Amino acid sequence: MDEAVLLPRGVEIERDESTDRYRVRYDSSEELPSTVVVTAVAAVAETDPLDLEPLRESIDPDALDALFRQTPGGRIRSSGQAEFWFADHHVTVDATGEIEVTPER
DSSP, rough: EEEEEEEEOOOOOEEEEETTEEEEOTTTTOOOHHHHHHHHHHHTSSSSSSOOOGGGGGHHHHHHHHHHSSOOOOOOOOOEEEEETTEEEEEEEESSSSEEEOOOO
């Protein structure tokens, strides 16, 4: 990754200039993926999160969070991925705690 952008909550986004992709890591025990997606896309788009369309117009935020929530036994999910478009950005959320954001070209 070539450059990093600091998010308001201290989460760091790395940008790969060769692919124009941004990656952010999050801790699923502390952050909801739906919240991190909105914050990351807003940072990449250089806009206020409140100025974005509601996430629910692209994906059900509760379902997204449930996909990556710890199991009822407290185990962290080790596999799985969700891909969708949000606010003109392709978003991939991975069970490993990585979110990738690619602006529409």
